[in-house]
Amino acid sequence: MPSPPVIYGLFADPESADRGMNALHRAEIKPKKIVVMSAEPFDDYSFAKMDHHTPMPWIAAAGGVVGGTCGYLLARLTQVAYPINTGGMPIVAAWPTGIVTYELTMLGAVITTIVTLLITTRLPNWKSKLYDEEVSNGKILIGVLDPSDAARAEIENRLRGAGAVKVKATNPHH
């Protein structure tokens, strides 16, 4: 997969990155076209507050329900399939069935959480894509995907004006 055309600035600190983000907003760049990367989470800054809505907890809960149902059925059907002589006691023993149900409920929630994480973040993704190794040196990358030719100069100026240490562009049209 080829890298998408992009113009981005590398910021040394979150304050200037925040200014960079505000500058892009002022230039009326659509949020979908803005790309941000950092080596650590910056939850308190506006540039890091993209895509914060996730149904992950609900999906995990649903996974728990599915896991628990599977656990219950496994325990119940196992006891029914091979009924041992219980001397008049119930064939399906409630307490042990509860234990198996409980463990598989938690397992279902955990597995669903991991799967949801991988699907929503589209990981793993080893193919080439937009990235700059400066990010792992502590720089914060803020850029615009597929900018129009007319907007390139303005975006570059705005990123520099906000305090970008470097401004880079990939795959320019000309």
Added chain:
Amino acid sequence: MATKSAEQITIDLLRPLSGISGRWVFAVAVLAGVVVAALSAFFYQVYAGLGVSGLRTPVFWGFYITNFVFWIGLSHAGTLISAILRLANATWRRPVTRCAEVITVFALSIGATFPIIHLGRPWLAFFLFPYPSERGIWPNIRSPLLWDFFAINTYLISSVTFLLLPMVPDFALVRDRAEGVKKKIYGVLALGWTGTPKEWHRLETAMHIMAIAVIPVAVSVHSIVSWDFAMAPVPMWHSTIFAPYFVAGAIFSGIAALILAMALLRKFLHLEEYLLPIHFENLGKLLLVMSLLWFYFVFAERLTTWYGNESSEMTVFWTTQHGSYSPLFWTMVFCNFLIPFPFLAIKKLRTITGTAIASFTVVIGMWLERFLIIVPSLSHKYLTYSWGTYRPTWVEITITAGTFCAMALLYMIFSKVVPIISIWELKAGQHLKTQAVRLVVKSSEAGAD
């Protein structure tokens, strides 16, 4: 920790990954030698049969089950403690969590092998798996051993993912600084992580959900291990106190193992600026609480048995108090309470060395505790004609020593290939600290104006 730049943190914490010293190679060779000896002993037992162990009527559970309970208990060091500290948002947790989570994964893996070693015919372990077999025989869901199967596997899967997920951003960091084959390997491990807000947010949400899920799972695991004993009508086993007693003991031994591991990592990986006295002090306080709780449980259990005065229980009781097992019992009390107490309760003694000494004795004491729960009860069951003794053979002793060395070996290798302290979490902590300092300065300036 004095405020360090993000770059300095990265350099310091990636340093252990580069280069191997002669001392490291020597230690690995010695540990690997003992592990190979243990594997040889195991294969000898497989070849010759379980008769080469000391397991005889009536003591069919000896060193192997002691080790099983001990290692499963020790595994509570990591995921459980880490999850509690994460949910409590304890800021000092950041350098500690990964050290702890690694203990869980390795200890749990080692512990889970013991029921298989104990089988004598390990190739039949799959009989425990609930699958539709052509023999038409399904496992008995009423058996606590089957609950172990579900609980341990759930805990192992949860713990492995709880350890692996926050490692992904650090793999990306190593990937960006490595070259050649190393870059390719870490590139694969990093899964293509780039650090977008979406990735960070989803990772933190997933860690939060898993922290919530893993706490009840950890409690259930050791409760179920205790029910392996408590469900049987054996003197001093059939007790309602066993589940909380085992869980408390597990956390107790887990914290001790964590302190020991941290002290060793600090010394040998030169992490003095990251694993600080305050971490040992805080964990030392936690260990003190658990030591007191452990003593309370032992006292409550013994007092209730003594008051009940039931003859079969009193036989086991007196065997451990002043009979053949009493030297082990009193050593256990010394190791778990009398020695750690002053080191942990007196502030001046609650140093790194003090907490490490206390933790070392607790690890020994907790192994003895597991042994004393299992063997005296089995060797003095009800009628005197069925009494017996247990002496471990060289096979069991070698396998036991091998697992301790395997733990150390796995830990040493892990700390050479993965940053043993979560770099991104530490940076995030430093960043929050800097922000807090700025806020204080700003507000004091505003006040002065």
